[in-house]
Amino acid sequence: MNLLLLATGVPEPVRDALVASLHVTADALPGLDRQAAWRSDGPDVVVAAVPTDGQAAHPRRYAEHGEDEVVLYDGTPVSTDPAVLGHRAESLARSWDRLEDVLEGRYAVARVRPRRGGAELLVDPLGMQQVYALRLGDGLALSTSAGVLARVAGPAGLDLEAAADLAALAWVGQDRTLHPRVRVLPAGARVVRRPGQPAQVRPGDVVVRALQDARRAPRGLRDDAVREAAASVAGLVRTAGTTYPEVTLGLTAGRDSRVLVALLRHGGVKARHYTYGAPEDTDVRVAGLVADALGLAHAPLDEDVEGVVRCWDGAVDGLLARADGLATLRHLGTPLEAAPGTLPVRLSGSGGETARAIYATPGLVLGGGAAAGPVRRHLQDLLLRVSAGVATEAAREHGRRRAAGYLDAARDAGLGPFDAMELAYVDDRVRRWASSVDRAVLHGVDVLSPLATRPWLRAGYALRPDQRYAAALHRAAVGVLDPELLALPMGAPWPRPQPYAAALEVGARRAAGRLKDRARRALGRDAHRGKLWRHAQRARWFEQVLPQVRATCLDRTSSPLWSVVDRPALERLLAPSTPPEERLRRLDPVLDVVTLFTAEERLVPTWGA
Structure with a gap:
């Protein structure tokens, strides 16, 4: 560092x-x-x-x-x-x-x-x-x-x-x-x-060139390409493991994490594994089973809720300093700090979704993603769904233009509409979001993302959209590197080998998961299960610092930020009379706009000082 x-x-x-x-x-x-x-x-x-x-x-x-x-x-x-x-x-x-x-x-x-x-x-x-x-x-x-x-x-x-x-x-x-x-x-x-x-x-122009090269060649999952990509990425992990004295990995129930475990084991790299979550969280439960089966050093980690409340100003200032205000307050309370006198390398799964068409849907996959209109509408809906009810319509229209701009960029590069979703994912989600979040939550830790490298990117883009969506490269790479891992528990089973059937299966599973999360939030219960555990942890500290948050945001009556933040909506959500369950449903976008007012209060005065 x-x-x-x-x-x-x-x-x-x-x-x-x-x-x-x-x-x-x-x-x-x-x-x-x-x-x-x-x-x-x-x-x-x-x-x-x-x-x-x-x-x-x-x-x-x-x-x-x-x-x-x-x-x-x-x-x-x-x-x-x-x-x-x-x-x-x-x-x-x-x-x-x-x-x-x-x-x-x-x-x-x-x-x-x-x-x-x-x-x-x-x-x-x-x-x-x-x-x-x-x-x-x-x-x-x-x-x-x-x-x-x-x-x-x-x-x-x-x-x-x-x-x-x-x-x-x-x-x-x-x-x-x-x-x-x-x-x-x-x-x-x-x-x-x-x-x-x-x-x-x-x-x-690495991403554009990789997509252009993939369009010029027959797309599909080739054994030799999988072996070459797996060997290249495994070589990088082996080099890191033999260079740095300490390597860590966030172990989850997902596919990116499973590939990283395969890379470590294939290279003979010893690592410390950790998982954020409650004991009943799927990630914690599955990670524990995997660690026990493989004899991995593993520990669950908890959110530091009390630490955020006890030292609110210090926690906020620290996050702003580390990420320059580019990561939101959603990420308070999830620090991974290195022990004094150490500088470990943390393996991150960021970028793995490039081989999983993470922004796609079964309909776009099965239709080949050839029509610009459906892709544009889907990308806009996908990117804007987090802000409904808190951002002004002007801000959301700005977001729509941002999303549509990726289709223009794809067209100008001779790429198709489906490729626009990959440009959006790598440019904004990997390059900007993931990098800023890592800076916010990883204290004194260097980061290596093996799946955000050219060998993995090119291998992923060489697949047909249906194969990408079904995580075919992930499964094939694990099969090459460490077949034993294919039989171990996961949060969701590996998709079927038949690509189109797998695409439908994955799409149905994702949709069911979203519906389940919405139902849990609407009912205000079971909030400590699955992915909602972290959301509930944020709600715990947010309710305790609500007076400070209200002062930071609502007292700034003349702030130009009200052009992008819906003041009546925010006032309603921050009102002491609003039930915490209602606030919980919109907590993430609320924390995003609270970040803006906090940056205006604490960062702006330092500019030019």
Whole structure:
């Protein structure tokens, strides 16, 4: 874990302000050692970093400082080439020209030449290590913390387009942040600044190219392709397991988790497993059965409800500092903190849904997803369902345009409507939502997402839509890596081998699950079962901090946020007279908009201060 800042072509007073802002952010984040901060200046370049202390970071080497160049990184780069050590900056420096081809994982890698000027920065192919950018005339400042840049960007109100995203979709999409001048670099970006020239940003195109390649070739599940993808991803996990002293995995009852267990066991990697939930939760129950059968180290974890209530201000400030307001208060109380003096690598299943057509429906799958109209309506309904009753109609219309924009992007790239759902999922849900949530809830932990890598992405997109929807790649990969896992309990059985029958089966199961969840919420009972357990835990602490929440939101009568938040609806939901059961039904979208008012109250005053 590192905190990175790269500024090029900016005046010296601005460079000094950026480094000071870096120190402020470092002080607010757990595990970083401000005493280890270092800085290198040149004619028009400053590079600075605040790494985890050396003992915890071992064997990582975040920076290589030579006579003519400095190379440093943040994140968890893992190389497909044994000759390139992704966790060692000196190895990255020697292999700079090959890094885009051989590195996977979440990372930002920078190379600067302080004496001559000029700099480069690479972002991982799916953009999961978010890098934020601030244009300063012809200069450019880049950081892995939006807050570092926002303090220097100057006074501003919340970006209302980003606020509309958060109110309508539950995450901030595309290149927006809450500060109107701070943006997010695209996935796979390469930033190049040559002496005397403005910085140029070249976006990556991994997802589009993978979908285009899949359309040009016969689609289907091929044994050789499965073995190749499984071997490639297993190699990455094995490398991580032999490099880092501690690996952890959130074990659930789902398919992504089962693939990750297969990858660990195939590579002989020992890991600590944990599961959030109550004892009767499906994830906890199934994870315990799997751990017992395989002899895995496993522990259930509980939500820290009392900790949130006891230290409300500190909990909120911590989440805002870690995720720059881009992850909502839904994620309070679910921290995974590393033990002091350690920096483990946590395997995440983020991205696994790229091989499961997670945004699709049986009707779209069986119809081939060829008609733009049904796909557009489905995508809009899917992305906006979380905000009904809390976001204004203007915010929801913004969300509809955001969803429809993916069909335009797919068409412009020569792709079909079905592919638009994949673009939406990877760009917003994986790149923006998952990355921000991980930063919010994983304290002092590095993250590696083996299923958000090019080998898995390409193998998933090579399937027919019906095969993708039925998780055919997941099942086949587990069969190749560790067949024993196919016979162990799961939250839902593996779909049938017949793809179209499996698609109908999966669709019916998902629909039944949604109906069951709605019925439980409507009846106000059984809220501690299944996925509703976490929802109920949030409700417990929310009811206890309701007076503070009311003051934060409703006292801001002149806030521009009321253009995206339905005030009468929010007043009704936050009223002390409203039954907690009714509040529970809309709790997630309420927490999303409370995040906005909290950011306006606590983050905005720091911008330009």
